[in-house]
Amino acid sequence: MTALLEVRNLYASVGDKPILKGINLSLNAGEVHAIMGPNGSGKSTMSYVLAGRDGYEITGGDVLINGDSVLELSPDERARAGMFLAFQYPVELPGVGGMSFLRAAVNARRLEAGENEVDQLAFVKMVRAKAGELGISDDMLKRAVNVGFSGGEKKRYEILQMALLEPSIGILDETDSGLDVDALKIVSDGVNMLRAPERTMLVITHYQRLLNHIVPDHVHILADGKIRKSGGKELALEVEESGYAGIDDAA
Amino acid sequence: MAATTQTIEQVQEVTGKYKYGFVTDIESDKAPKGLSEETIRFISAKKEEPEWMLEWRLKAYARWLTMTSPDWAKLDIPPIDYQDSYYYAAPKSTEKLASLDEVDPELLATYEKLGIPLNEQKRLANVAVDAVFDSVSVATTFREELSKAGVIFCPISEAIRDHPELVKKYMGSVIPVGDNYFAALNSAVFTDGSFVYIPKGVRCPMELSTYFRINEQNTGQFERTLIIAEDESYVSYLEGCTAPQRDENQLHAAVVELVAMRDAEIKYSTVQNWYPGDENGKGGIYNFVTKRGVCRGARSKISWTQVETGSAITWKYPSCVLQGEDSVGEFYSVALTNNYQQADTGTKMIHIGSGSRSTIISKGISAGKSQNCYRGLVHMQPTAENARNFTQCDSLLVGDRCGAHTVPYIVSRNPSAKVEHEATTSRISEDQLFYCLQRGIEEEGAVSLIVNGFCKEVMKELPMEFAVEAQKLIGISLEGSVG
Numbered sequence: 171m172t173a174l175l176e177v178r179n180l181y182a183s184v185g186d187k188p189i190l191k192g193i194n195l196s197l198n199a200g201e202v203h204a205i206m207g208p209n210g211s212g213k214s215t216m217s218y219v220l221a222g223r224d225g226y227e228i229t230g231g232d233v234l235i236n237g238d239s240v241l242e243l244s245p246d247e248r249a250r251a252g253m254f255l256a257f258q259y260p261v262e263l264p265g266v267g268g269m270s271f272l273r274a275a276v277n278a279r280r281l282e283a284g285e286n287e288v289d290q291l292a293f294v295k296m297v298r299a300k301a302g303e304l305g306i307s308d309d310m311l312k313r314a315v316n317v318g319f320s321g322g323e324k325k326r327y328e329i330l331q332m333a334l335l336e337p338s339i340g341i342l343d344e345t346d347s348g349l350d351v352d353a354l355k356i357v358s359d360g361v362n363m364l365r366a367p368e369r370t371m372l373v374i375t376h377y378q379r380l381l382n383h384i385v386p387d388h389v390h391i392l393a394d395g396k397i398r399k400s401g402g403k404e405l406a407l408e409v410e411e412s413g414y415a416g417i418d419d420a421a
Numbered sequence: 422m423a424a425t426t427q428t429i430e431q432v433q434e435v436t437g438k439y440k441y442g443f444v445t446d447i448e449s450d451k452a453p454k455g456l457s458e459e460t461i462r463f464i465s466a467k468k469e470e471p472e473w474m475l476e477w478r479l480k481a482y483a484r485w486l487t488m489t490s491p492d493w494a495k496l497d498i499p500p501i502d503y504q505d506s507y508y509y510a511a512p513k514s515t516e517k518l519a520s521l522d523e524v525d526p527e528l529l530a531t532y533e534k535l536g537i538p539l540n541e542q543k544r545l546a547n548v549a550v551d552a553v554f555d556s557v558s559v560a561t562t563f564r565e566e567l568s569k570a571g572v573i574f575c576p577i578s579e580a581i582r583d584h585p586e587l588v589k590k591y592m593g594s595v596i597p598v599g600d601n602y603f604a605a606l607n608s609a610v611f612t613d614g615s616f617v618y619i620p621k622g623v624r625c626p627m628e629l630s631t632y633f634r635i636n637e638q639n640t641g642q643f644e645r646t647l648i649i650a651e652d653e654s655y656v657s658y659l660e661g662c663t664a665p666q667r668d669e670n671q672l673h674a675a676v677v678e679l680v681a682m683r684d685a686e687i688k689y690s691t692v693q694n695w696y697p698g699d700e701n702g703k704g705g706i707y708n709f710v711t712k713r714g715v716c717r718g719a720r721s722k723i724s725w726t727q728v729e730t731g732s733a734i735t736w737k738y739p740s741c742v743l744q745g746e747d748s749v750g751e752f753y754s755v756a757l758t759n760n761y762q763q764a765d766t767g768t769k770m771i772h773i774g775s776g777s778r779s780t781i782i783s784k785g786i787s788a789g790k791s792q793n794c795y796r797g798l799v800h801m802q803p804t805a806e807n808a809r810n811f812t813q814c815d816s817l818l819v820g821d822r823c824g825a826h827t828v829p830y831i832v833s834r835n836p837s838a839k840v841e842h843e844a845t846t847s848r849i850s851e852d853q854l855f856y857c858l859q860r861g862i863e864e865e866g867a868v869s870l871i872v873n874g875f876c877k878e879v880m881k882e883l884p885m886e887f888a889v890e891a892q893k894l895i896g897i898s899l900e901g902s903v904g
């Protein structure tokens with residue numbers, strides 16, 4: 171069976187500095203994978219490289235969606251091919267109205283799929299409904315994208331976008347950090363609702379508690395640019411108890 | 422230009438003719454080439470003007486001859502041969518027509534190519550349109566409804582004949598003939614433009630709108646607009662331009678004068694999209710405009726909103742003279758330059774009245790190899806007790822081969838007056854761009870979104886239907902600026 175997302179011996183550097191040093195991952199449809207790892211180990215870098223961000227040199231390996239290499243695709247093409255990244259630090263877009271931003275994103279996908287643009291009124295209704303489930307107020311929807319949002323609000327807004335765009339691959343970079351207990355529950359419920367047989371998710375986190383809510387099928391430990399160990403959800407508990415020091419190289 | 426091309430293609434598809442592209446077939450009778458007293462007499466005679474108007478023009482011409490082209494702007498202006506232009510071109514049939522049915526169908530087709538379907542607009546926008554084709558107004562709509570309200574909205578050439586007392590009193594009262602080189606030139610050879618008079622206590626029942634376009638090759642365009650708002654009246658005026666592709670540079674030197682009396686308000690909005698030249702800097706319009714309004718009465722208000730995306734060179738400073746006590750001046754501007762465009766634009770707020778207030782919000786966007794300069798003067802005169810100004814100038818750079826400049830002049834002769842100035846310069850951040858791309862939005866769309874966001878404060882000042890148009894225009898004008 172072809173993996174939905176496959177990362178094959180991926181090497182990447184910034185300038186002269188190697189950051190990813192041979193990453194291997196295979197995510198099948200329907201699975202949720204968690205990535206844990208110390209600060210600076212390369213988790214965010216990996217998510218950017220997967221999404222095709224400029225400024226990283228791929229020095230080896232490949233990234234495949236459904237068996238096809240996407241290294242030649244631009245970030246927007248990868249996004250339209252089904253990849254979604256919930257940012258660790260969502261970016262503010264001053265003056266850019268939330269609704270028009272969301273609509274532009276949804277329409278870009280629909281156009282690619284040969285569908286018509288969304289009906290404006292129906293779209294607003296749908297956004298409101300999904301936003302409600304994630305505890306996002308109408309007022310927030312009216313504001314400029316991420317501008318003046320609290321840390322937790324920004325994270326919820328990322329999940330709202332994922333819910334609207336319905337990607338086949340969702341990469342969540344520390345979506346739990348900065349969330350209070352209630353928000354964590356809301357966001358996790360939102361993510362769990364998006365679990366589906368045709369979708370895969372890669373959840374980057376530092377905390378086992380997120381994985382109590384979003385129970386992963388696989389857990390990987392990334393350290394110094396490489397997956398050092400992979401296992402089931404119990405691996406996260408192990409990390410919680412003994413830290414990364416106790417993790418040996420035997421993957 | 423892509424949108425214009427598209428429009429032509431669409432029209433061609435629908436009609437299957439118009440093989441001439443944008444140059445319509447209408448023969449025009451032109452003034453003799455070049456600028457001289459003879460040319461001015463020709464224009465004046467063509468327009469059947471009274472003697473006083475001719476004298477006024479000749480005086481302006483004499484003044485112009487003694488003046489030199491201003492060189493203080495941050496602009497590189499190629500020398501202009503004023504003898505190599507035509508100063509008058511009119512469609513052949515100039516007799517007044519009762520309805521659009523009587524207008525030359527080819528003329529109407531040209532409007533359509535430009536996306537100015539008069540009939541459509543009448544129904545849709547509740548906007549009265551005084552369309553200027555070349556230099557003579559040929560179709561005026563909604564005149565009746567306006568005249569019921571006592572509003573005069575007509576071509577200025579008509580006002581010269583029908584309302585000489587108003588024209589004599591106000592024309593040149595805000596911008597004297599010798600104000601500057603281009604204003605003097607305009608005063609000598611202006612061919613047409615709009616005249617608006619709002620009587621005391623009247624709120625103009627609709628937005629007034631004019632569409633200008635240049636049609637004849639080598640024909641300078643010298644529009645002259647005069648708007649007078651009597652005590653307690655209100656008017657909102659929209660001006661929009663598009664121009665067809667041309668190889669030779671064309672000079673456009675308009676003059677706009679606004680007069681607001683006690684408690685009157687004039688809102689003047691412009692979307693300017695003259696041909697900017699091609700991506701190599703060839704061709705394009707020179708837009709040297711003098712726009713000024715005077716808030717003559719107490720609590721009067723003048724608000725300029727402009728979205729400037731066109732022209733090869735823009736030299737333009739819509740200004741307010743705040744004479745009345747507690748009068749208010751506003752300037753909201755978006756100036757976008759791409760390729761080899763140059764813009765030197767801003768405003769002057771001259772505070773005379775006590776308690777007068779002004780706000781300046783300027784958003785400059787430079788892309789390609791363009792140069793974009795904000796130049797603004799805030800002048801607090803000794804009488805401007807407790808006057809206030811707030812200025813915010815933001816520049817956004819797209820790419821690294823363009824330039825953004827901010828040149829604020831502040832003169833304060835009254836210690837109780839307060840002037841606040843904020844300025845920022847930024848680039849479209851890679852973070853913002855990547856965030857949009859990651860959501861599946863293509864690069865050009867992403868840049869357009871971010872730039873429109875940057876301009877939001879100004880865009881929201883535009884009347885609704887204009888705002889939508891302006892947003893699209895910004896996206897179109899940025900085409901080719903990324904990647």
Ligand SMILES: Nc1ncnc2c1ncn2[C@@H]1O[C@H](COP(=O)(O)OP(=O)(O)OP(=O)(O)O)[C@@H](O)[C@H]1O
Nearest residue numbers: 184187189207208209210211212213214215216258
């Ligand atoms: N643009 C860059 N230039 C130089 N070094 C960089 C750049 N981007 C990332 N790095 C470095 O690469 C390493 C990995 O960074 P990355 O942000 O991927 O870590 P992370 O695992 O996401 O950490 P955290 O848990 O703190 O979010 C760090 O040492 C970081 O300083």
Ligand SMILES: [Mg+2]
Nearest residue numbers: 213214215258
């Ligand atoms: Mg990180």
